[in-house]
Amino acid sequence: MLSSEQIHPTLLDSLYFRKYRLLDGTLPSQLLRKMGWHQITYGYALTNVGRFDIRTSYGPLELEGVYGPLFYSDIEEKMVGVVTVGGRLSFLHASRESVVGDATRLQEAAMRHLKTAIGSSI
Numbered sequence: 001m002l003s004s005e006q007i008h009p010t011l012l013d014s015l016y017f018r019k020y021r022l023l024d025g026t027l028p029s030q031l032l033r034k035m036g037w038h039q040i041t042y043g044y045a046l047t048n049v050g051r052f053d054i055r056t057s058y059g060p061l062e063l064e065g066v067y068g069p070l071f072y073s074d075i076e077e078k079m080v081g082v083v084t085v086g087g088r089l090s091f092l093h094a095s096r097e098s099v100v101g102d103a104t105r106l107q108e109a110a111m112r113h114l115k116t117a118i119g120s121s122i
Helices: 009-019 026-035 104-118
Strands: 041-052 076-085 088-095
Touching: 009 026, 088 104
Parallel strands: 041 076
Antiparallel strands: 076 088
16 A cells, blocks of 8 residues: 555645546546545544644733634545633544534534543533
8 A cells, every 4th residue: 555655746646636527547447446535435534633832812912712723635424623821721623514414413512422431511
């Protein structure tokens, strides 16, 4: 199995061109299937950016949260990002509506689990 780090940049470009139907080619098509880039990966992609010690007051302005970075991939079903600034946790969620549907249930379930985990009634 190849990873994207092992592929020459021009071949990697051809994979993206083939994936978005901008190029016809047997080799890129075969590699896309072998690498699993031709289908949606069902499940979560998680990222914990971490805790940042940056100022939260800027004169009369107060930083309440940080929204990002959260990337969205066309092969991932759900994406979750977490970052903490000024003692406040920002939790980001993005999902593929065509697969997941309305994400309200996911959001409500996530909040229930988070409240249970921290023992709070936020």
